[in-house]
């Protein structure tokens with residue numbers, strides 16, 4: 001009986017710590033963008049787009065129709081200019097030199113389906129899919 005009670009409180013303690021950790025994590029990640037804005041960080045290296053910290057080349061970007069996006073783009077390719085554009089959305093960054101970074105803020109169209117993003121100077125190889133759901 002006594003043993004079961006101790007275990008009961010231990011379980012509650014673990015759950016409380018998990019909830020607290022989740023709240024802290026949410027507070028921390030929410031500092032850079034206003035509520036409801038999706039923020040993503042894209043990096044260009046070796047003529048390829050990557051999500052910062054990941055290694056899937058030219059990853060599929062997923063958005064919700066109508067959502068606000070804050071896209072941070074960084075060019076890490078030495079000696080080469082790159083940009084980011086979604087032609088059908090009229091979204092385009094300026095060309096970035098190596099080690100340059102820019103922030104694009106835009107609203108995803110209210111239309112589900114797929115679109116394509118690319119780098120204009122290298123659109124033949126630097127492109128990927130956007131899925132809007």
Ligand SMILES: [Cu+2]
Pocket residue numbers: 047081082083119120121122126
């Ligand atoms: Cu490029």
